Amino acid sequence: MRRLMQYLVVLTAVAIVACYVASAASALPSIPAEAFQAETTCTCHGPQQDEWRESMHAKALSDPVYNVKKAEADAATGGKLGLFCDTCHTPIGTMSGQTKTGELSPQSLEGVTCDFCHQIVGTTKLPPGDASQELLPDGTKRAQLRDAVSPAHANAFSGFHMTAEFCGACHNLVHPTTGVTLDDTYSQWRAGPYAAEGIVCQDCHMTNGPGERPTTGRAGAMGPIRDNIYLMTFSGANVALGQPERALRMLHSAATVTLEAPEVLASGDEATVTVVVANAKAGHAIPAGVSEVREMWLEVNAIQPDGTRRLLGIRRFGTVFRDAQGRYPVQMWDAVAIQSDDRIPPRGSAEVACPLQMDSETSLTVEASLNYRSFPEDLASKAGVQNPVTIMASEKSVVYASKSQLRRASRTAERGERRSVQSATIAVVAGGALLAALLLGTGVYFLMRRRRLHLRK
């Protein structure tokens, strides 16, 4: 009986692996790598090339964190699952069959590269996902421009490149056998307010950030200057491996934190501090993407005047997967269900309440900060990558132990303000006087010089 059970478990595992591989093979058509141009052979799109090289798309296959996870996926499935993973991390390597032989040409090594995206014509299913791209590998480069002319290749207008479905073909992923949603960035966007307003992924990820317009520039070296140029930056939240300044700007724009604490709380008393975390500008839930890997958490601290910190509360946001035995958290390949999902939907918010015990005789500062890092510490150290914590948003509020202390503090603040207004006035007057003296001095000097010249003549 036990032997039979073991046999069945092995058989199921083999079937699951077989399905994975079958679905990986069927998601994309089979096309040789030579049908795509390598980025390194492209000489006309300097700015776009610089932008892309720093993006996670260029690093999708070389990414050390991806490679650690892929190795774990392979180890769990006898070396079969990695091929499935590569579907989106090197679509050209997958379509050409090179990921099976292990001999990757430059096009495949470039991950999500220019010419893969620019020979896409549509999606084979709606909603898109699981690498549902439809391709026409005829060498024609397709994008949003209607009048592009190039000496090096044919061009064609593609309205599809201006849609979120274009991105959704990779940014939506369902477990091929258990049907669990592993990444639903596209579906989150589709169900949210931005889709209704016609704001697509490109508007936030291919410009200088949410709310920004396309920039001015040239599409190609010899082309005219246009005002509808998109950036090949695809910046998200990866400060360590992506373009750090852009990623920081994205993270800082994504969320707001508001804090409500009592102004006065007598020593020994207890009250509630309420914090609201809002998804202000992300087009999808935060954290987004592979949200079981990402770490986003709110921390509320009470800080004593001497700097001592006391944790009042912590709340983590993200998704947690459960396996067939009911264990969690588990890796995405073992997921049969979502155990919990407390991401914050687009323009949605989450309220967190923490008890505050007043343990100061004078005052303390309550600070709420929303933190983000791309990876759990152990994953980052296995991959040998830095894993900085970014404060996405934070707010502080001072709590006094009595009304008189509050009054005293506001009087001091007022006086400070008056004093700073006074010193600002003094600075302006002094600066003015100095400038006048300088002008006068220069005037007198030149007058004297002229007179001297005059005299010499």
Ligand code: HEC
């Ligand atoms: C992930 C897919 C993707 C990758 C990778 C990519 N592009 Fe694009 N590209 C697009 C999309 C989508 C647009 C159109 C954006 C829009 O109109 O909303 C575009 C627009 C363009 C344009 C038109 C002018 C402009 O900038 O708006 C050029 C030229 C271009 N890309 C070149 C490149 C080059 C060169 C690379 C590689 C160095 C590259 N792209 C990589 C998706 C991609």
Ligand code: HEC
């Ligand atoms: C061929 C599949 C594919 C397509 C098409 C695609 N992506 Fe990606 N994208 C990826 C992969 C894979 C990664 C993760 C790479 C990594 O981190 O190793 C990624 C990462 C990202 C990130 C995260 C970067 C960061 O710094 O955290 C953003 C943002 C992004 N893509 C936006 C887009 C947008 C916008 C489009 C459509 C114009 C698009 N992608 C189309 C596969 C794709």
Ligand code: HEC
């Ligand atoms: C209204 C602006 C906006 C739109 C629209 C938008 N995003 Fe984002 N996206 C953001 C911001 C801001 C962040 C950074 C905060 C975060 O990580 O969630 C982000 C983060 C990401 C990340 C990185 C997540 C992580 O933690 O690694 C990916 C991937 C991504 N977006 C893909 C997409 C895709 C695909 C679409 C379209 C289906 C899209 N975004 C639409 C603003 C937007």
Ligand code: HEC
């Ligand atoms: C349907 C396309 C698709 C498939 C298949 C896929 N991924 Fe990804 N992967 C993505 C996209 C898109 C992102 C970017 C999401 C984000 O930034 O959070 C990503 C991001 C990642 C990241 C984060 C990397 C980083 O540096 O931030 C890891 C790790 C990863 N994938 C591992 C895997 C593994 C392991 C598999 C196979 C079990 C796999 N992926 C299969 C599309 C895919």
